[in-house]
Amino acid sequence: MLRRPNVSPERDPSTLSNYGDFVVHSTRLDLQVDFDKAVVSSAVSFEVTNKTHAHHIVLDSSYLVIHTASINGISTPFEVGERQTLGSKVTIAIPPEIQAPHLTITLQSETTAECTALQFLPAEATDGGVGPYLFSQCQAIHARSLFPCFDTPAVKCPYEMSVTSPYPSVMSGRPLGVSGNVYRFSQPVPIPSYLVAVASGDIQSAPIGPRSSVYCEPLKLAVCQHEFSADMEHFLQAAESLVFKYEWERYDALVLPSSFPYGGMENPNITFVTPTLISGDRENVDVIAHELAHSWSGNLVTNCSWEHFWLNEGWTVYLERRILGKLHGAATRDFSAIIGWTDLENSIAAMGPSAERWSMLVHNLRDGSDPDDAFSTVPYEKGSTLLYHIETLIGQNRFDKFIPHYFHTFRYKSLDTYQFIDCLYGFFPDCKSILDTIDWETWLYKPGMPPVKPDFDTSMVDQCYTLADKWYHHSLRNKLHKFSSADIQFFTANQSVVFLDTLIAFDKLDFKWKHHLDALNTMASVYQEYSKSTNAEVLFRWYVLQVTGHNQEYYAQLGEWLGTVGRMKFVRPGYVLLNKVDRPMALYYFKKYQSRYHAICKSMLSSFRDRLGIERLRGDVSNISSTLSQLRPPQEFFDFRRVSKPANFGEAQGRISYNLGYYSANYVAIVAILSVYALVTNFLLMFVILLVAGGVFGISRLGGNDLVLPFGRFNSSQLYTGLMIVAIPLTFLASPISTMMWLIGSSIVTVGSHATLMEKPIETVFEEEV
Template structure:
């Protein structure tokens, strides 16, 4: 199957191992690299091979030590530039060669964000982090940048000696850089084959705290103790995940809290999960993101979608596992409550894209489409809804978890497409084929909009949220005095999130209502980012001018796209806030992550030069 997001042809050859030498240069904001790829031919008479690159300066290519010819092809808007290498000799099927590419990254590499000292918590040292999913690894390594190819890697990274380097791998010691006494070399090895998008690097003034037998939390020292408290339940979650999904094969499970511009809630880089500081709620209430990233150790990292069209195989199963962990930690009612919250997220996403938009298919057609532009909660929540529906059809949580565990075991270390999954589902439940045949697979997989069936949810924890949200949406001005702080005192922070999410699905409240809500519930002062985000969206949609400054502050003080993009979109749609939103974006754009800057610019209809 062709990967529409890559130039590399894995039918011709496959990369098995990657040896990286990185020299990180903060002054010029580039990485000088030598990538040695162990490539195995998949056919006889192979004379050329193609690697993915984007904005790389290629200096030299050698094959088995022999300098060889190379050419860069035509540049493509999001796929970058194919690097065509002419082999100095013909390869036969099964033959290995080592292709060594010497190169330099561009200061505008989309996988990297270089932060000046003033943008870090410590304000003294610069900081660098990578984000390679979906197709950005090619901006830091010439490679087969497709999840259909999996490789092991070894790396040595030279950085200023006052800084620490970490990668998505097990640390393998360090030493002074023999070429420069002001620098230090860190070494890493990843012995389990991974797709290129899971190669990750961070360099900064980092400290660690041990929080479990196989877990350390890393961050700048200003946040490390806070993070150690917030993520203290990590080992408990890991043990539940192992009980559900099988042995954890990666050895170490560390967490890194990144600076605020990190564009995602978390990124499941093996051995070193990257997380946003917006999870530091102070009460461990947002730790479900950690359960999600832990779950990726099995679904995504061990069993991987072969192309980005099948992204739901990564994310739907990971959300399913994440919620099973939550159910074990708290209660089955809590699992259902989280699942229902996910259904609302899906409704929101589909309302944003439009119910007939083909990117809301569970399996979208990405031919000519940048996977970043298609990114949404659809593969997560539509994928989860399908699995939750199947669980209810096929015999309940334990029966269905048996299938998920068997699926992981069957396809471990491989990349798969939906047909592989579906064939295995039919094989595993061969006594229930008649039940499976009643599923409208086409409607679930290839039809835009909401799923054809809504699963059944235990409403115990949701009813209080529904009741309160209906009171607010039906209230007249004369009813507002009846609301008081006691309305939400018995509700958990998860229920506060759900209450606000329900109101966001309704017509905007009158501004009198949100003013009263602030008087009685004091949402402006809440630290929990998920509550704050929904509350500010509610205020802006109600056209409360006093909230504009707070919404702009949240949209720019952190760069998590889940928060930043909807806040900017809502501000843009509020006429009195539009000019301020565009001006603030233009001012903050140089400090944003490159992908966030691009997508927010599109949302605000600001044309940016590529």
């Protein structure tokens, strides 16, 4: 028997709002961008029915300044609650004179520097450098830091939106037109708050299909148009043939500036995508198949809470691979699934002990955890594997009839896992015994890898391994004439990645490429396309292989190439490798291109200083300023582009010792904040400390004289004894040891995990042992 809640869909534990009391019919959202202050102000109106006659409306907010609130035009007092992990409650009392169930709730607010939904980029960090740039990312629970709302995927409604900005702007709706610098949009399909999106900057668009355009900085427009135009409409049609007609009218893509290392986001009507997708060979556009599939799974049919996130992502990965299968054959679909399976194994292994908490399909967030903590490969790969498994059990032809049925049943709605399972059993009444063979308990609630590994078609991955093996054996036996360009003629870019990764991995075993330079040269002459590749993933591995084998010809090529890419993913390991084989050359190229790597960081630093006026503080309070000057700014301390899992224990040790020195002031500040927190949450301990300190101070002020009170006379030692009699039992009651243990534990966890996960800056490559 499947464990399940009494009522479906389950209540979303990641919202502080009382959304269950209302039906939300529509939302109007008007945004105004102030690039100078780096804030967005908003006016938002919700049309709702008060279905439970609630006396209050409670909305989500996070780091917002709320100016006004009104209900049906009557200005209403409101209260912003204390901040917790999930943000701050905004409670608005419904005036007793309003009896009608229909309410129009209007709020005006403004974002702050802490806003987690917005990224403001200075002009220098864009590709064209023409002006500043803004973009939002509201999933999972960041919409509440852009405007107050019922911030839950369980609430969906149509939106009317606008943004006022000095630069061209897009939002996640159908464009209605521009008047002056006001850009208006309509989203008639009901969407949840996490799909509200805005971007503004030097953006232009070009068509990439009959119902699609690409938006990006003018500089890259032609390249982006070339990248997408061949596949976009094919993807749309393949997806429509699997599910049903695309309902959102237009499907556009916004390519963000190069300095953005994040992935894509399926904002309706306009997917936001990472610029690394633009490879020049159209080999990475698979990402678009994924974001497009979200138009059905996630955007039309939505998880009711982040506990059931796999319904969004598992279904999307499943559809993405089915689209690829339709366009390139079943082997391509399975090749992608095999890579996904390996990713899942790696990511569960990387979780360590926390896999117990975060590697199940259905999460439990009822303790108020931030849903971002639950984010991993698991909902994507474990979820799609479950659907693959069901498809295999039922048979693809029959399962294909279930796909449109499921999306029709739940479109415009939000559901939980149990509703999905009911829908499945309901659609296949004759397959109950087959479906009952699925170990639902393990699939849904147990951590670790899926209980069943589907029988994937391994033909494409086998080709990569076989060819790599052939190179291994023939290099050892000097039979290099056995290779030709035909070997890789039909390889996809992803197959080349797997092939080259396998060759590089040999070097970590007993085989050393530097003893087989002739093999590397032969490979370069028979596989000439690798040197000419425009796909960064392929080219980087090609350079790594050649440089690992000490093929000097490639040292300068790698050095030059490192000057053209901005991603830490390539830059850092690239310099590490070059430094290992030719330190002067590594230093030469690093000095040549250094300014490019630091441009973003520098501009962030200077804007941060201006904003906080640290220079001024320094003049005023020399003590504070010397400490502050040691403090690394938050942009650097929380630079998520530099967060990664250390490859091994040695790297972790290296990072910890570097970061403990470099960020020492920040870590001291964290421990100080934790100490204050420990004291504030242990009132009794704080009271005892204040009592003893006050008592000792008071007694010392007596200067050895007796204290004369109306009821007696006390000398110093009597007073000290009295103080001890009161303080000692209170100290025991305040359990200082457990507070101390908590403080030590939480400090070690916080500081330790930051120091382990934060990569050292690139220049430290040159300080390390060669």
